Every structure is written in C-alpha cells, then in structure tokens.
Amino acid sequence: MNPNPRRWLILVVLCLSTLVLVVDNMALTVAVPSLAADLGATAQDMQWILESYMLVFAGLLLTAGSLSDRYGRRKIMIIGLALFGLASLAATLVTGPGQLIAARVAMGIGGALVMPSTLSIMITVFTDENERRKAMAGWGAVAMLGLVGGPVLGGALIASYGWESVFWINVPIAVLAILAAGTLMPESKGPQVKPDPLGAILSMVGMVALVWTINEFAHGINWISMGVAVVALAAFIGWELRTPYPMVPLKLFRDRDFAGGSLSLTLVQVGNGGLLLVLTQYLQFVLGYTPTQAGLAFIPLAIASLIFNGVGAGLGAKLGNKLTAVLGMLVMAAGFALLATTSGGFVMVAVSQFVLGAGAGLAMPTAIAALMGAIPAEQAGVGSALNDTIQQAGAALGVAALGSIATGSFTAAMPAGSPTSIAEAVANPALAAAAREAYASAMSSTSLAAAAGVLGAAVLALILLRGRQVGAHAANTPRTDKTPVSA
Missing domain, CATH: 1.20.5 (Single alpha-helices involved in coiled-coils or other helix-helix interfaces)
Structure with a gap:
C-alpha cells in the first residue's frame, strides 16, 4: 500500500485538533482561583467544572468512535471541533458555576467527537512502522506542548484579560484545525455495520x-x-x-499489547489527572504564585517531555515497547515521590516535574504505539475510542479520587468548622497559615497516591506487554485480517 503523500501535513491537522483539547484543560487549571473568586464557586463546584468535561468526554467516546467509523472520521472530527469552539464562546458569557458546568458539558461532547478521529486517522495514514512511531512521538510532543503551554499562556492571559480568556484561546485553534482538515485531510470510514444503540x-x-x-x-x-x-x-x-454487531470490539483485550498498554496508561492517567489540579492550587495558594508564575512553573515538565519524547521513540525501536514503557513509568513514579517532598518549595517542584516529564516522554508514546498496533484498520475509530475511553476514564477517576484524597486530607488537618476549600481558608487571616500547612500535607498525600498508581501501571506493563518484536510489522502495524486477536 502506497503511503499518503500528504501524511505529514495530515499529522499537523491531527496535532492541532489534539492541541485545542489539551490547551483548554490545562489553561483552566490555572484559572481555578480566579474562577472561584469571580463566580463564587465552592471547592465542589470547581471539581465539577473540571470533572463535567471529562465525565461527558469519557461517557461519549465509544459512541463517537463508532460514529466516526460509520459516517466518516474527518466529518465527525470537524463537527466536534465546531461544537467545542462554540461551547468555548458560550463559556465566556457565564455568570455562575452552573452555567459554566453546562458549557463544559457541551465542550466535552465536542471533544469526544474529536479525539477518536485523531489516532484512528493516524494509524490508517501512517502504514510504515518507523514512520508511525515518529508520528506518534511528534503527536505526543505537541500534546505535551499544549499541556504545559496551556498554563503558561493561560496564566498570562488571565493576568491581563481575566479567566474568560482561557476559553477564548480555543476559538482560533479550533477554526484553524477545521480549515486545515477540510483542505488537507481525506475522508476515511470503516465497514458499514449495524448500529448498536443499546x-x-x-x-x-x-x-x-x-x-x-x-x-x-x-x-x-x-x-x-x-x-x-x-x-x-x-x-x-x-x-x-x-450481540453479533458490538459497538466495541472487546476481543481486543485478548491481545496482550492492547490490554497491557491501555490498562497501564489508565493508571498513569489516574495519577496525572488528579495531581495537576492539586499542584496548580498548591503553587498559587501555598507558594503564593500568580497565575502567570504558576503557568511558567510547568516549563521543566515541558522541556523534559519534549526531550524524552524523541529519546523514547529511539529506545522503543531498539529495546521494544515493553522495556521502554516500564522504564518510563518507573521514572514517573520517582517524580511523583519527589513531589511529595513539598517542604522543598519551588526547587523540589521543578526537579520533580522534570523527572515526571522525562518519564512521560519515555512511557506514553511507546505504550500508545503498542496498543494502537493491535487495532484492526477497519475498526480504527472505535478501537482508538476504546483506548481513549479507558484513559479518559482514568483521568476523570484521577480528578475524582485524588481530588477527594486532597480534600479529605486538607479538611482533617484543619480546625473543626473550617472551610473545605483552600481558596476560602487562605482568605481568612486567622486560618491562612494553618490552611497552607494543611494543603502542603494534602499535596504530599496526593503525590504518594499518584506514585502508587504509576507503579501499578509499570507492573501491568511488565506482565502484559510483549517483549521486543522483530519484523517490520510485528508490533505497530494495524491488523487487517478479520480473525479474532488472541494472547
């Protein structure tokens, strides 16, 4: 099969589509203090402002992946980008937490339509193993750029234009991605199968x-x-x-690479999803950073991730996906453990973030390459959505579980009857010092919980992922046969 001559330009479109989703989530974490003050949002409100997006996103991914395979991956992605951009505009006009949660739900629907198409188009466009590995590394690097660039850009915009600007920045990126997709990207579909509404x-x-x-x-x-x-x-x-026409090919979990890659990435996302929310509040409420400074504090994470994304792609080709992914997850666990030492202030935060970024750069592209290689080309959309669903569920569960750990630890360390929100507590001069100490302790507890989750991910990857495979299409070429996958 001849490679698509526009495949690298198509990769740019896919990266833009992913970038708009990542930038929004990360910029919003920096806006938490401003949002809480301006909208009168409680700690529970803020958790739901973040959680509602991921909740809807995770709930709709499987259906969105099935729709993209059935009606066209480019078409569904463009519809999702348009909905995401319009919902972002609506978010700039809200006057209360409930309205913002509703806008975030709409953004979650749009994001769910976009995400499955990105990886599914990638594995159908890049048919060569080495090119696909490079494409995934580049896609991961752009995602990490958004992950860290979001807080940096968001912090600068919030300082000058208010929290509404973190939603405004989504609009030009979404418009650019829509125009590029319509111009450069060919349409692709899977085989027509009977819908599975139940x-x-x-x-x-x-x-x-x-x-x-x-x-x-x-x-x-x-x-x-x-x-x-x-x-x-x-x-x-x-x-x-x-059912003879399943929406989700659960037989994929019989493939060790898919099962090991997806389940281990779930635990990684549990750690990442919840801790970033806690960390941004720690930087601003405990260390006293402005939104801009809090955003800039993520730069060590970005630098390390960008560097080790390329290193991870090279190691994956030499050592195989299994060893590279396990190594990266162990490094990530060490970074979370370092972050538990919050008494070191910013220096320890910066060092721990660099270690986290290095581990993520090693682990994420190789784990994704392993599981995506197990997906049949004709089921690229729903297979990609299955992976995305598992990971987004992990991120949502991370925000919920680690957010609950942080809230519980903070509340237990505060005097009886104190506010459960760090924003409310530090605003009271009589409670401010105790609140900062209590939140630093909560940060440590949450970091250790995240480290435990990533260690579990490393164990799963070690047990389930196959070792180094020989051959041009051994691990990363999508299956084109229709026989059941097996362990």
Whole structure:
C-alpha cells in the first residue's frame, strides 16, 4: 500500500485538533482561583467544572468512535471541533458555576467527537512502522506542548484579560484545525455495520454513574450511583459479548499489547489527572504564585517531555515497547515521590516535574504505539475510542479520587468548622497559615497516591506487554485480517 503523500501535513491537522483539547484543560487549571473568586464557586463546584468535561468526554467516546467509523472520521472530527469552539464562546458569557458546568458539558461532547478521529486517522495514514512511531512521538510532543503551554499562556492571559480568556484561546485553534482538515485531510470510514444503540446507552450511563460515584467519595459513598454504575457496565460488557454487531470490539483485550498498554496508561492517567489540579492550587495558594508564575512553573515538565519524547521513540525501536514503557513509568513514579517532598518549595517542584516529564516522554508514546498496533484498520475509530475511553476514564477517576484524597486530607488537618476549600481558608487571616500547612500535607498525600498508581501501571506493563518484536510489522502495524486477536 502506497503511503499518503500528504501524511505529514495530515499529522499537523491531527496535532492541532489534539492541541485545542489539551490547551483548554490545562489553561483552566490555572484559572481555578480566579474562577472561584469571580463566580463564587465552592471547592465542589470547581471539581465539577473540571470533572463535567471529562465525565461527558469519557461517557461519549465509544459512541463517537463508532460514529466516526460509520459516517466518516474527518466529518465527525470537524463537527466536534465546531461544537467545542462554540461551547468555548458560550463559556465566556457565564455568570455562575452552573452555567459554566453546562458549557463544559457541551465542550466535552465536542471533544469526544474529536479525539477518536485523531489516532484512528493516524494509524490508517501512517502504514510504515518507523514512520508511525515518529508520528506518534511528534503527536505526543505537541500534546505535551499544549499541556504545559496551556498554563503558561493561560496564566498570562488571565493576568491581563481575566479567566474568560482561557476559553477564548480555543476559538482560533479550533477554526484553524477545521480549515486545515477540510483542505488537507481525506475522508476515511470503516465497514458499514449495524448500529448498536443499546451498547451506546449502557456505556454512557455506566461511565457517568461511575465517575459521579467516585466524585462523591469525599462526602460518603453514593450507593445509588454506585449500583447504577455496576449494573450498567456489567450489562454493557454482557451485551457487547453477546450481540453479533458490538459497538466495541472487546476481543481486543485478548491481545496482550492492547490490554497491557491501555490498562497501564489508565493508571498513569489516574495519577496525572488528579495531581495537576492539586499542584496548580498548591503553587498559587501555598507558594503564593500568580497565575502567570504558576503557568511558567510547568516549563521543566515541558522541556523534559519534549526531550524524552524523541529519546523514547529511539529506545522503543531498539529495546521494544515493553522495556521502554516500564522504564518510563518507573521514572514517573520517582517524580511523583519527589513531589511529595513539598517542604522543598519551588526547587523540589521543578526537579520533580522534570523527572515526571522525562518519564512521560519515555512511557506514553511507546505504550500508545503498542496498543494502537493491535487495532484492526477497519475498526480504527472505535478501537482508538476504546483506548481513549479507558484513559479518559482514568483521568476523570484521577480528578475524582485524588481530588477527594486532597480534600479529605486538607479538611482533617484543619480546625473543626473550617472551610473545605483552600481558596476560602487562605482568605481568612486567622486560618491562612494553618490552611497552607494543611494543603502542603494534602499535596504530599496526593503525590504518594499518584506514585502508587504509576507503579501499578509499570507492573501491568511488565506482565502484559510483549517483549521486543522483530519484523517490520510485528508490533505497530494495524491488523487487517478479520480473525479474532488472541494472547
């Protein structure tokens, strides 16, 4: 099969589409203090402003991936970008936390339509193993640039134009990505199969209920939502295994590379998703950073990630995906452990972020390359969405679980009757010193929990991922046969 002559330009479009999603999430974390003050948002409100996007995103990814395979990956991606941009405009006009949560839900729907198309188009356009590895490394580097550039840009914009500007910056990126996709990208579809509306409904209900349950852990177990999550997800798995036209090819989990890559990345995202929220508040409320300074504090993470993204691609080709991914995850766990030493102030934060970035640069591209190589080309959209769903669920669970750990630890260390929000506590001169000390302790507890999650990811990768594979298409070329994958 001849390679697409526009494949590198198409990669630019895919990177832009991913960039708009990443920049928004990271810029928003820097805006937390400004949002809380301007909109009168409580700690629970802020958690839901962040959580609602990921909750809807994770709940709709599988359906969006199926739609992209059925109706066209470029078409669905453009629709998602347009919805994301319009919802971002709406977010600039809100006057209360409830309205902003609604806008974030709409942004989550748009993001869910965009994300599955990026990786699915990538694995269909880049058919050569070495080129695909380079493309994924480049895509990962751009995502990391957005991850860190988001807080930097967001901090600068907030200082000059207010928190609304973190949503304004989404609009030109979305418009540029839409124009580039329409001009450069060919349409691609999977085979036409019968729709699976019951599977779509069960997956959405199950994921929403699961994230809702974990988000409420700080206030006690919500047995109703937990019951809904267990029943809906169990019914979803049972139905997908039984129906002749499943929305999700669960047989992919019989492939060790897909299972090991996706499940280990889930645990990595649990650590990443929750800790970044806690870290941005630590920098501003405990160390006294402005939004701009808090954004600039993420630069060590960006530099290390950009450097080690390239190093990881080279090591993956020489050592194989398994060893490179495990090494990167161990380095990440060390970075989280260093971050638990918050008494070191900014120096320790900078060093720990550099170590985190180095580990992420080694681990993420190789783990993604391993699992994407197990997906049949004709199921690229829903297979990519399955991976994205697992990871986004991990990120959502991370915000919920680690956010709950941070809130619980902070509340336990404060005097009885004190506010549960660090923003409210530091505003009270009588509580400010105790609040900063309590939040530093909460930061340590959350960092150690994240380190434990990434260590678990390394163990999963070590057990499940295959060792180094020989051959041009051994590990990273999509399967084109229709036989069931097996371990």
